[in-house]
Amino acid sequence: MIALPQVIRRYQDLIQEAISRIEQAYGAATIQAVLDGEMPASAELSTISFWFHGVGCTAEFDGYHLNWDWSKDNRTDEFEAWKIWRLTREHSDEFGHWSDLQQLRTGFQELAMQGVIESVPGSSVLFHFVEGH
Secondary structure: OOOHHHHHHHHHHHHHHHHHHHHHHHOOOOHHHHHOOOOOOEEEOOOOEEEEEOOEEEEEEOOEEEEEEOOOOOOOOOEOHHHHHHHHOOOHHHHHHHHOHHHHHHHHHHHHHOOOEEEOOOOOOOEEEOOOO
């Protein structure tokens, strides 16, 4: 069975892959680049489809569908159970019981109690890894 920290890292790695594919096409992949007119807010490319919304982006590629937000300091490593669940529910063969939202929420609570992850200040749903994990 895949451990929850590995699921979270996979989600983060897929975000970086999506950003890389967008950057290959446009040289940038940020909300600011969209606002500045340097790239479109949405596109269907040969390797990825994406659309920016609010402070986030949704992308589809290689059979994966993922959604993420940029933090105030332009980070993409924050995560929440619901967004990871949107990825895992479509790939239960890869993610096992983490394709169940309640399992994810319970797993997040356990990781927080173990000091592996912590809540992002000011949010009740966003987390990030504690340094060193």
